[in-house]
Amino acid sequence: MPSSASRIFDPAAERLEPEKRRTLQLERLQTQLRRLYDGSHYYGEKMRAVGVRPQDIRGLEDLARLPFTEKEDLRRQYPYGAMTVPLADVVRLQASTGTTGRPIMVGYTRTDLEIWTQTVARILVAGGLSCDDIVQIAFGYGLFTGGFGLHQGAERVGATVIPVSSGNSERQVALMRDLGVTALVCTPSYALCLAEELERQGITKSDLRLRLGFFGGEFWSEIMRKQIQSRLGLLATDNYGLSEVMGPGVSGECLRQDGMHIAEDHFLCEVVDPETGDSLPDEAEGELVFTTLTRQASPVIRYRTRDRSRILTEPCPCGRTTRRMAKVTGRADDMLIIRGVNVFPSQVETVLLAFSEIRPHYELVVSRDGAMDQLEVRVEADGGLFSDRMGEMAALRDRLQRRLDSVLGLRVRLTLLEPGSLERVPGKARRVRDLRVW
Ligand code: DLL
Numbered sequence: 001m002p003s004s005a006s007r008i009f010d011p012a013a014e015r016l017e018p019e020k021r022r023t024l025q026l027e028r029l030q031t032q033l034r035r036l037y038d039g040s041h042y043y044g045e046k047m048r049a050v051g052v053r054p055q056d057i058r059g060l061e062d063l064a065r066l067p068f069t070e071k072e073d074l075r076r077q078y079p080y081g082a083m084t085v086p087l088a089d090v091v092r093l094q095a096s097t098g099t100t101g102r103p104i105m106v107g108y109t110r111t112d113l114e115i116w117t118q119t120v121a122r123i124l125v126a127g128g129l130s131c132d133d134i135v136q137i138a139f140g141y142g143l144f145t146g147g148f149g150l151h152q153g154a155e156r157v158g159a160t161v162i163p164v165s166s167g168n169s170e171r172q173v174a175l176m177r178d179l180g181v182t183a184l185v186c187t188p189s190y191a192l193c194l195a196e197e198l199e200r201q202g203i204t205k206s207d208l209r210l211r212l213g214f215f216g217g218e219f220w221s222e223i224m225r226k227q228i229q230s231r232l233g234l235l236a237t238d239n240y241g242l243s244e245v246m247g248p249g250v251s252g253e254c255l256r257q258d259g260m261h262i263a264e265d266h267f268l269c270e271v272v273d274p275e276t277g278d279s280l281p282d283e284a285e286g287e288l289v290f291t292t293l294t295r296q297a298s299p300v301i302r303y304r305t306r307d308r309s310r311i312l313t314e315p316c317p318c319g320r321t322t323r324r325m326a327k328v329t330g331r332a333d334d335m336l337i338i339r340g341v342n343v344f345p346s347q348v349e350t351v352l353l354a355f356s357e358i359r360p361h362y363e364l365v366v367s368r369d370g371a372m373d374q375l376e377v378r379v380e381a382d383g384g385l386f387s388d389r390m391g392e393m394a395a396l397r398d399r400l401q402r403r404l405d406s407v408l409g410l411r412v413r414l415t416l417l418e419p420g421s422l423e424r425v426p427g428k429a430r431r432v433r434d435l436r437v438w
Helices: 018-039 041-049 060-065 071-076 110-126 145-157 169-177 188-200 222-232 344-353 390-408
Strands: 092-095 105-108 134-137 161-162 183-186 212-216 235-242 248-254 261-264 267-272 286-292 305-307 336-338 341-343 358-369 371-383 414-417 432-433
Touching: 018 041, 018 060, 060 169, 060 261, 060 267, 071 222, 071 371, 092 145, 092 414, 105 110, 110 235, 110 248, 134 145, 134 341, 145 161, 145 248, 169 336, 183 188, 183 261, 188 212, 188 358, 212 222, 212 248, 222 235, 235 267, 235 305, 235 390, 336 358, 336 371, 344 371, 344 390, 344 414, 390 414
Parallel strands: 134 161, 134 183, 183 212, 212 235, 358 432, 371 414
Antiparallel strands: 092 105, 235 248, 248 261, 267 286, 286 305, 336 341, 358 371
16 A cells, blocks of 8 residues: 655646645636637627626636536537637547537647646646556546546556556456556446456455556545455545546545545636525535636636535645545436435435445436336345345345435335346446436
């Protein structure tokens, strides 16, 4: 296991005095706004519509005067409407992982790619990566930003990068062992699938050289982190990002695993009340909103992520001076309203994984029974319970049912499944199936 002190990839940026960073942010914001006001039809119109000119933004506190950008606004600009440089200057296109409708296409100039690479290198070094590591990237390479994003950053750190991409767990595990992989990069749910595959093949932690895991792209609870760490024998850090803002590299944990350091010199982060849009103070939980400060091809102004988190301001002993964001607790898009009660999959995960007999594979199925919405929690449990420990299973079901009902404030239907019953996906896990017909 690595020690809790790590190198800093870009000390000038990551250890900058907070006051100087704020000055830099304001300068960059003003430059960006001046460029967009005159040069971008899309953002220029948006600013004119609310009567704000670039010169009206005199301090960071004036940010709240700028209009929000919503996912739907960007979707309507498909494919190139929100890009703010000529296509001749765009050297890469990526897209957001929308499940429905048109994707949001995002472009990168050469400078954008360079900044993206650096911000990912920062989080990798923060999580302990060095040039001595052998990194297996099991994120998909394609329009999704995970594969290429982490790849570029890991190469910049000087690590030996294996671009396996996602899927084919059997092969992933063989490569992991044969090539002496020391760092794994993928979604947390896929890390658990790989742990399962290792167990299936009878490969133990001591047959491997894994020491670090960089996981992101989806919600995962602290309990899931503990399970991943103990089953794979590595130290797991969380990292966050979204393609509309850049991709991975927006923020990432250092070895202290206590909040994700935000690359604040490139991404200005606010937290707002999801209902009213009002700015919230640090430490209050709300919706994350990002403004890009340096992005050339696909900048965003006050982009509403729909992700819930909060800003942590307590200085981090690692020496980085950036503000951190707490683990994301859920996405507004994933919130279910069942018989008037709001339910986040993250709440369900936290309840389930506190039971040692439960496996970290679950889904929430919503259906309509007459006029009543029903929530079914389907989760895998230890195999032994299904054969010779039926009495234990009944007791477990009872305890789990009571705990779910009381935490969610709702009667749910609970189904315990044999191990391996639920589909394994190599990327972001699908936790919710909504069978209601609207
Ligand atoms: O998922 C970028 C990424 C790739 C980040 C790999 C980290 C690692 P999108 O496909 O645009 O981009 O999806 C962005 O994923 O709004 C969150 O809802 C969710 N998400 C990303 N990272 C985390 C995380 C990439 N660490 C959406 N915790 C975001 C919770 C996350 N949710």
